[in-house]
Amino acid sequence: MIKDRWVFDDAYPTDILHRNEELNSLSRLLKPATAGGRAHDILIHGPSGVGKTATARWMLRDLRKRAAVSSALLECSGQTANGIIHEAVEKYPAGTVVQRNQPRSELVQTLEKIVDEPYIIVLDEADVIPDLDVLEDLLSVDLVSVIAITHSENEWLNRVDRDLRPRFRGDSQIDYRKYHVPELVDILDPRVEHGLIGRPVSTDQLEWIADETGGVARWAIKSVLAAAELAGERGHESIHESDVANSFERAKAKIRKANLRSLPVPYLRLYELVREVGPVDGGEMKRSYLEHQEAIFGDGDRDPVGWRRAWDYLSKMADYDLIEMPGETNSKVYEAVDEKLEAPVEFDLRKPAELD
Incomplete structure (x- = not known):
């Protein structure tokens, strides 16, 4: 397919x-x-x-x-x-x-x-x-x-x-605003034409994908690919509704993994810290960061940054859908969106005294 x-x-x-x-x-x-x-x-x-x-x-x-x-x-x-x-x-x-x-x-x-x-x-x-x-x-x-x-x-x-x-x-x-559904369908159509065999997906399904992905082209494009993968794995000759329904999280997981791998090492270590200590509130997250900031920036050519700059790093990872963090909703806490997704970096969270 x-x-x-x-x-x-x-x-x-x-x-x-x-x-x-x-x-x-x-x-x-x-x-x-x-x-x-x-x-x-x-x-x-x-x-x-x-x-x-x-x-x-x-x-x-x-x-x-x-x-x-x-x-x-x-x-x-x-x-x-x-x-x-x-x-x-x-x-x-x-x-x-x-x-x-x-x-x-x-x-x-x-x-x-x-x-x-x-x-x-x-x-x-x-x-x-x-x-x-x-x-x-x-x-x-x-x-x-x-x-x-x-x-x-x-x-x-x-x-x-x-x-x-x-x-x-x-x-x-x-x-740059997000796309409207008809616009996103126009973007998906040539990808389907050149990337898939025949036309195994209907216009209604493309509209569903465009709507579900909220006008984000990358997620929509990856969801079409994920739906085609699922259809192939399930032996379907065309993309079924169940394939579309299951495509969104598969596509999101692949995007998260790619986003994570694109980040610098200090970001990866900070992500691992969130994954390890979360879910925690802002006060606990700040304390954890200050306790481990030397290790986060170790073995590099950057000095540790203060909490305000570290918060910018965390905000970037939230933009990438890698972590949840406090925002407009006060009840939010710091935690990894997918706690099973590991950063490709070695990072020991134990204190120096614990390593002896």
Whole structure:
């Protein structure tokens, strides 16, 4: 029943549907680059799985076909500031080989030397960048502009240097809403056509999937794949209602696992702490974090962060549907959404005295 799994992957190249307003905004802000100038800086924000990265990728691919413009999409999860600048250098077409452990100032100087045309750097998952001073480094280079992709614009901007915040405010922000059911069905149709054999799923079933997944394209796309997997496992010649009904949690579980694996090591250790001590209230969660913060940031090049910054980490994991945490509902507690899902990291929660 499944012809090509790649069709259901996030990076699968496809037409961007029902994002005309967002594409127009991107085109307007990037237009100076088509005339050889520096593009505007952009802040793209919205929930996971609604096409933020896919739209930016498509627009930049189209822009490169029409003008002498370079671009690089940098996945920021797990990256230090040095790592981000290093990758920006290596992904420039006239880039050069540089050592990852080179001093930051030398990496910036190298970037200044090689950039000779508009260079647009996309910082995907910019929420998790530990040191946002890297923005000052990147934007100090002539012709370099930044597209930052985040979940929460306010939390991210609060961490940006005051002098740089105006670059990402007002008309430079693009807010991505969730899709309506008919829009999401339009997005699912070509995936079904190119990814499945025949048409084993009905339009009514696609509408069910679009409605159940709340307008989140990634979840809907993965649910179609999960329904096809279940139908195959059950020997069905087409997708049955029971396959659709059971597809949502299977798809969510796969997305959670992929999201978890994309996070930096301190996030993974913090997740394991939540999984171990939860469910707990905010006071207990804070005490547990402060007790284990040295271990969470051990063996790395980052100093332990305070509770307020750790709360940002937890908020990011809540955006990824990995943990529950206090929000609008005061009765919520900190706990893992799926306590059986383990992070791919070794982390011993015992106190130093207990290890002797």
